Amino acid sequence: xxxxxxxPTAPLTPSGNLRRRQIFSRLxxxxxxxxxxxxxxxxxxxxxxxxxxxxxxxxxxxLTKGAPIGIGPAILxxxxxxxxxxxxxxxxxxxxxxxxSEFAGRRATTQIRLTLDLLNGxxxxxxxxxxxxxxxxxxxxxxxxxxxxxxxxxxxxxxxxSQEVLLLVPGSxxxxxxxxxxxxxxxxLKVILPSALGGIVTATVLAIARAAGETAPLILVCSVxxxxxxxxxxxxxxxxxxxxxxxxxxxxxPEGFARAWGAGLVLVAFILVTSLGARAMHARSKRKMSS
Amino acid sequence: MSYPEPVTxxxxxxxxxxxxxQDGAQAGILPTPPSAAPxxxxxxxxxxxxxxxxxxxxxxxxxxxxxxxTALIGPSGCGKTTFLRSLNRxxxxxxxxxxxxxxxxxxxxxxxxxVDHVEVRRRIGMVFQKPNPFPKSIYDNIAWAPRNLGLRHGxxxxxxxxxxxxxxxxxxxxxxxxxxxxxxxxxxxxxCIARAIAIEPDVLLLDEPASALDPIATASIEDLMHxxxxxxxxxxxxxxxxxxxxxxxxxxxxxxxxxxxEPSGTLVEFAATETIFGEPRDPRxxxxxxxxxx
Numbered sequence: 173x174x175x176x177x178x179x180p181t182a183p184l185t186p187s188g189n190l191r192r193r194q195i196f197s198r199l200x201x202x203x204x205x206x207x208x209x210x211x212x213x214x215x216x217x218x219x220x221x222x223x224x225x226x227x228x229x230x231x232x233x234x235l236t237k238g239a240p241i242g243i244g245p246a247i248l249x250x251x252x253x254x255x256x257x258x259x260x261x262x263x264x265x266x267x268x269x270x271x272x273s274e275f276a277g278r279r280a281t282t283q284i285r286l287t288l289d290l291l292n293g294x295x296x297x298x299x300x301x302x303x304x305x306x307x308x309x310x311x312x313x314x315x316x317x318x319x320x321x322x323x324x325x326x327x328x329x330x331x332x333x334s335q336e337v338l339l340l341v342p343g344s345x346x347x348x349x350x351x352x353x354x355x356x357x358x359x360x361l362k363v364i365l366p367s368a369l370g371g372i373v374t375a376t377v378l379a380i381a382r383a384a385g386e387t388a389p390l391i392l393v394c395s396v397x398x399x400x401x402x403x404x405x406x407x408x409x410x411x412x413x414x415x416x417x418x419x420x421x422x423x424x425x426p427e428g429f430a431r432a433w434g435a436g437l438v439l440v441a442f443i444l445v446t447s448l449g450a451r452a453m454h455a456r457s458k459r460k461m462s463s
Numbered sequence: 464m465s466y467p468e469p470v471t472x473x474x475x476x477x478x479x480x481x482x483x484x485q486d487g488a489q490a491g492i493l494p495t496p497p498s499a500a501p502x503x504x505x506x507x508x509x510x511x512x513x514x515x516x517x518x519x520x521x522x523x524x525x526x527x528x529x530x531x532x533t534a535l536i537g538p539s540g541c542g543k544t545t546f547l548r549s550l551n552r553x554x555x556x557x558x559x560x561x562x563x564x565x566x567x568x569x570x571x572x573x574x575x576x577x578v579d580h581v582e583v584r585r586r587i588g589m590v591f592q593k594p595n596p597f598p599k600s601i602y603d604n605i606a607w608a609p610r611n612l613g614l615r616h617g618x619x620x621x622x623x624x625x626x627x628x629x630x631x632x633x634x635x636x637x638x639x640x641x642x643x644x645x646x647x648x649x650x651x652x653x654x655c656i657a658r659a660i661a662i663e664p665d666v667l668l669l670d671e672p673a674s675a676l677d678p679i680a681t682a683s684i685e686d687l688m689h690x691x692x693x694x695x696x697x698x699x700x701x702x703x704x705x706x707x708x709x710x711x712x713x714x715x716x717x718x719x720x721x722x723x724x725e726p727s728g729t730l731v732e733f734a735a736t737e738t739i740f741g742e743p744r745d746p747r748x749x750x751x752x753x754x755x756x757x
Contacts, residue, residue, distance in 0.1 A: 278558065344595035348655070351553065352608035352662060353585025362607065363597055 229434025238400040245402035249410040257322035265330030273338035292328035300389030315406035318394035326379035333375025370457015377450035387414035501528040506567040515559035518727040534711035541717040542728020551587035552580040588659035594651035596643035629657035649680025669699040714739040
């Protein structure tokens with residue numbers, strides 16, 4: 173029998189090295205908490221300063237009229253560019269995700285996932301250069317070129333996000349459908365996609381939020397100075413918010429700088445609303461899937 | 464061995480029986496085919512199954528008769544589920560799956576060239592261990608497969624008949640539009656059976672259909688099997704020997720046998736259920752059914 177190293181009848185207060193272990197434990201805990209607070213604070217401070225500086229510029233005219241009063245054409249331009257980009261990227265992204273989750277072998281899956289992650293990490297200025305060379309050089313800058321560049325940025329986000337939710341669809345659903353003598357594509361269309369739809373939409377909305385603020389490729393392929401009008405023609409360069417902010421903030425005139433903040437506030441508000449909306453949708457679809 | 468040529472023409476499924484069964488209470492009134500060599504639905508000849516390098520099943524030969532309930536019993540890992548899933552090619556999607564030997568379905572090689580695995584499963588339905596209804600309404604769970612197969616005519620009647628066949632109609636007829644996920648486990652499993660019989664398959668494969676259910680739900684599934692007998696050929700895998708004794712006409716005992724580097728599952732004895740549980744010929748069967756092993 174081993175000897176009991178402590179007196180079992182002593183009061184239950186810390187003994188031995190327990191006090192030292194507790195100090196380390198508290199230090200680690202407060203360090204982690206502090207880091208979390210800093211992360212939240214950074215977001216808070218950025219949003220706060222954008223709001224404070226941008227609020228003074230906001231007005232109905234600012235949102236609806238063209239330069240030099242407002243950024244109306246840029247808002248419409250960004251909306252159009254992102255819409256076209258998503259129309260290109262979403263079908264391709266969802267098909268890639270379906271290929272990965274339903275049809276590809278394990279080797280192909282690993283390689284394509286790696287490719288998508290690399291594409292996701294590609295600096296957007298490189299994508300801008302590439303699109304400039306492909307679609308703008310010897311031609312002209314255009315909203316379409318901008319949309320293609322943003323589609324390349326959205327594609328890996330949509331594909332990876334959709335693939336993650338497709339993996340959440342239980343394998344028993346596929347087995348159930350297989351055992352009923354229904355072909356795989358029908359199963360994908362009628363059982364798997366509907367189950368994963370919420371997550372796919374969420375991934376797409378997050379990709380939209382990211383793409384809406386991308387600036388580097390747009391400066392290269394779709395920059396408009398003095399954005400007075402919105403033509404709606406994506407065959408030519410159309411005004412957009414990121415380039416607008418870039419140009420306004422380069423101006424010597426302090427009034428321009430205030431308008432840059434205002435445009436920034438509009439962009440941040442859009443991204444916040446879409447991201448939070450995506451989260452809410454995601455939570456709803458998860459509830460639906462598990463109920 | 465040779466068996467009479469099947470009467471069923473090439474790849475056309477048998478016409479479904481028009482007999483409508485109300486509930487399990489009438490179990491047993493359907494005529495059991497005479498035990499003297501009824502027509503074979505499946506003939507397995509020296510079937511071995513591999514998952515990668517691992518041999519899961521070795522040299523199984525058996526003949527499964529039409530209209531009967533055949534039970535596959537045996538300890539875990541003995542390959543009974545592997546064999547069952549090989550009968551409608553559900554193992555095709557398992558990585559590394561490979562099969563040797565031959566499985567004939569009404570004389571046609573299930574793994575033959577030009578055989579479409581979707582067509583195979585359309586005729587040989589399957590119900591799984593865990594109930595797996597689609598996250599759709601009760602009605603849509605049943606109606607989905609018929610719709611996809613082009614059986615749109617008289618869909619309401621088809622759904623009702625399937626639910627009656629699975630002894631579920633009275634419980635759900637007032638809430639067909641409700642989600643199937645709101646049903647109890649036993650109801651979900653009967654829904655899965657209804658879903659399988661709605662496309663009027665020839666064969667139903669049941670993979671431990673009651674193992675996730677409580678005794679009352681299990682009893683209702685067993686009643687259901689009796690009522691479906693004759694209309695469908697049923698092959699059931701079960702861990703529960705009493706269940707095999709209660710429902711099956713013939714019982715196959717699978718076991719894990721040492722042979723080669725790793726043990727693999729094989730068929731030990733296949734006979735009438737009374738024989739397997741009453742006077743088994745093989746000592747291994749006797750040990751298992753008397754509870755001395757497994």
